[in-house]
Amino acid sequence: MSLSNFMLQPCIEVGFFYLINHGIDQKLMDEVLALTKRFFDLPTEEKTKLIFDKNHRGYTPMAKEILDLENSTEEVSPGWRTVMEKYYFEVLKLGHRIASLIALSLELRPDYFEKMFTVPMVAMRPLHYAEGKFGSGAHSDYGLLTFLLTDDNSGLQICKEKDAKPQEWLDVAQRKGAFIVNLEDMLERWTNGLYRSTLHRVVTKGVDRYSVSRWDND
Template identity: 25%
Template sequence: MTTIPVLDLKPLKDGAPGALEKLGAEMRHAFTEIGFYFVRNHGISEELLDQTFAEAERFHSQPVEAKLSVRINEHNMGYMPMRGATTRVNAVGDVALPNANEAVFFKRDLTPDHPDVVAGHRFRGLNQWPAGLPGFREKILDACAAFEGLGMSLLPVYATALGKPADFFAPFFTDPMFTLRMSHYPQQEATAPENEFGIAPHVDTSFMTILAQNKIPGLSLRTTDGDWIDAPAPEGALLINGGQLLRRWTDNRFLATPHRVINRSGKERYAIPFFFDCNYHAVMTPITEDGTPGRMPPITYAEFMTGYQKANFHHAAEKPKSDEGVELQGV
């Protein structure tokens, strides 16, 4: 577990014989033994990643009133205030205090006349862009396009790892869902309660989470033995993991590994995880080894995420909670 596999995408991009099969075997090992892997030669420039981190800092440096002007809504788009979420449905261990972070969320930039927007489908609304940050929208869309491209390029590797044809996932990922979360983790004082985390021990919801390596430490992973280890940060690599949707879709064959954030660095920490999922309307039927029915029934992205939101995010709860004097109403 202490050695996270590194998948090099260059041979695949170069069309080297056997490259896909080799990567599939490496990914199968990663997801059956560890739950995380790194990718090198992924095609996303350090300049773009640095730029996206800078935009996260620029957004969160605004006055709270400016951030609240794009407050998070039922589509999970917009700004979530500090301690606006408590990890419950995907918690590892006891439920901790509300997470000591603030975040802003962006999804695919749909237009007002898009059929899903017109129909009012949940999680298919319009992004909320801050008014006072010129160039912000364009830079965030550049980052989303780069992360989405990487996610799409990895789908044949996932299919091969599961013993499926390389194009198996293609029909499920036409117009895929994604979320870019731009988080701010303030320094946590030594006097903070023991059960307060930047983000509490949890597993992600996603099919694929792409995480740019952070220059400020704080992320740790739980081994299969139950130990917590600090996530390494090899230069030029991106860290990728699977979440509950991947685990469910693979009939629990692939791991969703717990992780957490504790910021004791003495500095402000920012993170830009990109959550990549199938098409909104795709039905995920568990992929079993022998083709028999899976442990869980088929499910769609919307069905899964609606339950997750209500359990974890204060703004989506049946009875909204207040947060430091701010009423977290669902809108």
């Protein structure tokens, strides 16, 4: 299968794809998920000592958002900052590589999107979906690309036809070692609707679920 067909089919039809053989060490990915679980397992009074600031860095209680941990100065558990910063920059490099592949799939220069990233906002969010809670309501993401690292618990669902009545939701299975990549609203607009930003949600299924998302927004 050619690069063009490889990128075009999932980007046009679904807006989601699995990314394997991406070059990021599985040990690092496992450490990130372990530290995420360790943090959310802390007592509430410990987490609220790290409450998010005006730059949206830090802990965000239920029903609020956290946007950017890049410059966080808190050390919530041993190795937290070292591991999370290493992961952040590894996935940042990966994001540029995938943006180049997307450009090639559109028959553009591989560096076509680089001019869009002179002052980008790149955010990383460790997430905990608690047992018995809904998770995340239906939405599409508003930037360029999301790279999702998840534990072994399912819950992510996509809706390929958001205007259908009733809507049909499809489960996205977890794959060890793979990122789930989804295209965001900005890329859909830049391609005049050729590539899709698909409606998705998270539904917990009787277990706690941990994940880490990282996305680009211009």
